[in-house]
Amino acid sequence: MATPNGLAQIETNGRKKHENVVCHDDSAAPVRAQTIDELHSLQRKRSAPSTPKDSAASAFAAALTEEQREEQQLQSISASLASLTRETGPKVVRGDPARKGEASAKSTPAHHHQHPAAPTIAVSDSSLKSTHVLSNLSPAELYEQAIKYEKGSFITSTGALATLSGAKTGRAPRDKRVVKDEAAARELWWGKGSPNIEMDEHTFLINRERAVDYLNSLDKVFVNDQFLNWDPENRIKVRIISARAYHSLFMHNMCIRPTDEELENFGTPDFTIYNAGQFPCNRYTHYMTSSSSVAINLARREMVILGTQYAGEMKKGLFGLMHYLMPKRQILSLHSGCNMGKGGDVALFFGLSGTGKTTLSTDHNRLLIGDDEHCWSDNGVSNIEGGCYAKCIDLSREKEPDIWNAIKFGTVLENVVFDERTREVDYTDKSVTENTRAAYPIEYIPNAKIPCVGPHPKNVILLACDAFGVLPPVSKLNLAQTMYHFISGYTALVAGTEEGIKEPQATFSACFGAAFIMLHPTKYAAMLAEKMQKYGATGWLVNTGWSGGRYGVGKRIKLPYTRKIIDAIHSGELLTASYKKTEVFGLEIPTQIDGVPSEILDPINTWEDKAAYKETLLKLAGLFKNNFEVFASYKIGDDSSLTDEILAAGPSF
Ligand SMILES: Nc1ncnc2c1ncn2[C@@H]1O[C@H](COP(=O)(O)OP(=O)(O)O)[C@@H](O)[C@H]1O
Numbered sequence: 095m096a097t098p099n100g101l102a103q104i105e106t107n108g109r110k111k112h113e114n115v116v117c118h119d120d121s122a123a124p125v126r127a128q129t130i131d132e133l134h135s136l137q138r139k140r141s142a143p144s145t146p147k148d149s150a151a152s153a154f155a156a157a158l159t160e161e162q163r164e165e166q167q168l169q170s171i172s173a174s175l176a177s178l179t180r181e182t183g184p185k186v187v188r189g190d191p192a193r194k195g196e197a198s199a200k201s202t203p204a205h206h207h208q209h210p211a212a213p214t215i216a217v218s219d220s221s222l223k224s225t226h227v228l229s230n231l232s233p234a235e236l237y238e239q240a241i242k243y244e245k246g247s248f249i250t251s252t253g254a255l256a257t258l259s260g261a262k263t264g265r266a267p268r269d270k271r272v273v274k275d276e277a278a279a280r281e282l283w284w285g286k287g288s289p290n291i292e293m294d295e296h297t298f299l300i301n302r303e304r305a306v307d308y309l310n311s312l313d314k315v316f317v318n319d320q321f322l323n324w325d326p327e328n329r330i331k332v333r334i335i336s337a338r339a340y341h342s343l344f345m346h347n348m349c350i351r352p353t354d355e356e357l358e359n360f361g362t363p364d365f366t367i368y369n370a371g372q373f374p375c376n377r378y379t380h381y382m383t384s385s386s387s388v389a390i391n392l393a394r395r396e397m398v399i400l401g402t403q404y405a406g407e408m409k410k411g412l413f414g415l416m417h418y419l420m421p422k423r424q425i426l427s428l429h430s431g432c433n434m435g436k437g438g439d440v441a442l443f444f445g446l447s448g449t450g451k452t453t454l455s456t457d458h459n460r461l462l463i464g465d466d467e468h469c470w471s472d473n474g475v476s477n478i479e480g481g482c483y484a485k486c487i488d489l490s491r492e493k494e495p496d497i498w499n500a501i502k503f504g505t506v507l508e509n510v511v512f513d514e515r516t517r518e519v520d521y522t523d524k525s526v527t528e529n530t531r532a533a534y535p536i537e538y539i540p541n542a543k544i545p546c547v548g549p550h551p552k553n554v555i556l557l558a559c560d561a562f563g564v565l566p567p568v569s570k571l572n573l574a575q576t577m578y579h580f581i582s583g584y585t586a587l588v589a590g591t592e593e594g595i596k597e598p599q600a601t602f603s604a605c606f607g608a609a610f611i612m613l614h615p616t617k618y619a620a621m622l623a624e625k626m627q628k629y630g631a632t633g634w635l636v637n638t639g640w641s642g643g644r645y646g647v648g649k650r651i652k653l654p655y656t657r658k659i660i661d662a663i664h665s666g667e668l669l670t671a672s673y674k675k676t677e678v679f680g681l682e683i684p685t686q687i688d689g690v691p692s693e694i695l696d697p698i699n700t701w702e703d704k705a706a707y708k709e710t711l712l713k714l715a716g717l718f719k720n721n722f723e724v725f726a727s728y729k730i731g732d733d734s735s736l737t738d739e740i741l742a743a744g745p746s747f
């Protein structure tokens with residue numbers, strides 16, 4: 095018994111005399127354990143099975159089924175990890191190899207998965223070894239794995255898991271390969287401007303074997319079985335096999351998390367990622383031009399990652415897959431954020447990296463459907479993912495409170511710098527990279543819309559971060575202009591942290607995501623035009639970039655102003671505003687918006703040097719024209735008048 099000051103009370107009145115009075119403060123019953131191991135095993139309670147058992151007989155039956163189910167799952171993972179030239183599949187064992195001796199509170203006694211058939215070619219040493227699988231671990235378990243075994247893993251002061259992605263801190267689009275078999279040759283977009291660089295089936299298998307052998311050489315691998323797409327009719331089952339707890343937690347956050355019951359009935363995945371990112375590809379292998387490779391094989395439904403640990407490759411690799419699978423079902427895949435007003439009005443936010451999809455779709459007054467990847471079907475919109483991937487550079491609590499607060503236990507924080515002792519993150523620090531990131535489950539945003547689906551969009555907002563400072567902060571687009579700007583996919587950022595770079599770099603990326611599309615851009619554009627027409631959506635072009643001069647002279651438009659502009663789009667205020675038309679780009683710009691200084695709405699007002707403005711405007715118009723030339727010979731949809739209108743919707747000078 096403790097006194098108010100915390101010291102044990104010494105009993106003096108003899109009321110409760112014990113036989114052998116030893117002076118100690120432990121009056122509670124002792125723990126019922128004979129050994130330390132037993133004590134430790136008491137600590138971990140077996141997770142409640144999701145199927146309730148009510149009688150002794152059914153308990154026995156259910157236990158059997160569960161064991162069988164676990165056996166089936168191990169068999170399925172073993173098949174995924176099989177070498178294609180040797181054994182039918184490695185011996186896989188459930189659980190953490192470091193806990194071998196312990197009476198596991200979680201699994202049935204560890205048992206080796208039996209090979210379903212005798213080795214087909216020859217027994218190798220690898221067939222004698224077993225690979226431990228840690229499948230669908232919880233965030234807490236993954237934290238423990240990361241902190242124990244992965245250098246550079248730390249818990250930050252707000253509880254997030256800080257990780258290092260290694261030498262690669264961004265995607266490597268030039269290392270992406272797609273197997274060009276007959277179907278792919280026919281269906282996909284190849285050649286100039288296309289992101290699809292070909293690889294043959296044989297080379298893919300060499301890389302696959304390299305990844306599988308690497309993974310099987312490890313003590314343990316992580317397996318995630320998850321879903322893509324919140325539209326239940328078009329859900330895709332994915333399995334991710336990786337070597338790092340960081341990758342497993344990242345995908346746990348980014349893909350849709352199955353319930354226990356869905357996991358029990360998961361069955362065979364529709365698509366599998368082999369992430370052997372720590373292990374390089376072999377440059378003697380045909381088509382390999384660096385030591386990184388992200389290869390996709392649509393026929394085999396597999397992706398193999400070698401030589402890059404940047405987790406975004408997995409997320410965006412799956413997005414590429416959806417850009418192939420969904421249009422086959424007449425569903426449009428979109429590189430866009432998406433949110434919904436309380437009244438049910440949905441907005442899409444297209445834009446290249448860094449233009450504001452995540453920032454602007456995360457809006458405290460609206461429900462978040464998703465920040466980056468969506469589908470638009472006859473039923474409306476659905477998020478492909480179960481999480482968000484926010485940029486953290488210069489993140490502040492004041493400007494982006496919802497993202498700030500999402501960085502807590504469970505969130506993966508990539509490549510950030512923190513105080514050695516307090517573990518407080520310095521979001522301004524670019525020492526590791528400018529591309530610092532947070533990956534968190536979407537429900538970490540308080541007003542997330544779960545399930546992440548919504549009705550047909552009312553507004554389609556095209557975001558461009560124009561570092562030339564000549565595009566207006568907002569323009570209302572007609573359908574042809576929307577298509578012109580969608581196909582162009584323009585943004586201009588200032589090139590990273592390199593010194594001496596004064597000139598903004600214009601980027602044109604078809605459909606605001608050329609790196610991820612699989613079919614010709616006009617296929618997606620035609621679908622977008624058709625859907626926007628059918629459902630009466632309005633297009634907008636929003637410049638989240640520079641105002642008052644180009645980069646170096648002007649400044650980036652203040653986020654609160656951009657938010658006011660977006661508010662006015664959502665509320666319908668901008669539909670009834672008065673407009674004037676700009677020179678060269680022929681954009682309709684509003685003359686007034688609540689909460690935004692009117693003079694900034696026409697960029698010419700903000701430039702002191704009007705001649706420089708005109709010159710820069712013409713320069714950018716020229717870049718648009720050059721870029722669009724390759725599309726001039728393509729027809730968009732069945733309506734040839736739309737094609738002509740689109741060609742005419744670009745700048746004229
Ligand atoms: N006016 C603005 N509009 C949108 N984002 C802005 C603006 N000014 C600065 N930013 C910053 O630009 C970045 C936009 O990045 P993000 O939303 O992650 O883009 P995306 O999701 O399209 O890659 C964020 O860091 C945001 O704070």
Ligand SMILES: C=C(OP(=O)(O)O)C(=O)O
Pocket residue numbers: 265406410446447448451452466483
């Ligand atoms: C994850 C990415 O997306 P974004 O920068 O658009 O958020 C990426 O492009 O690697």
Ligand SMILES: [Ca+2]
Pocket residue numbers: 429446447466
């Ligand atoms: Ca993106």
Ligand SMILES: [Mn+2]
Pocket residue numbers: 451452465466483484485
């Ligand atoms: Mn984003």
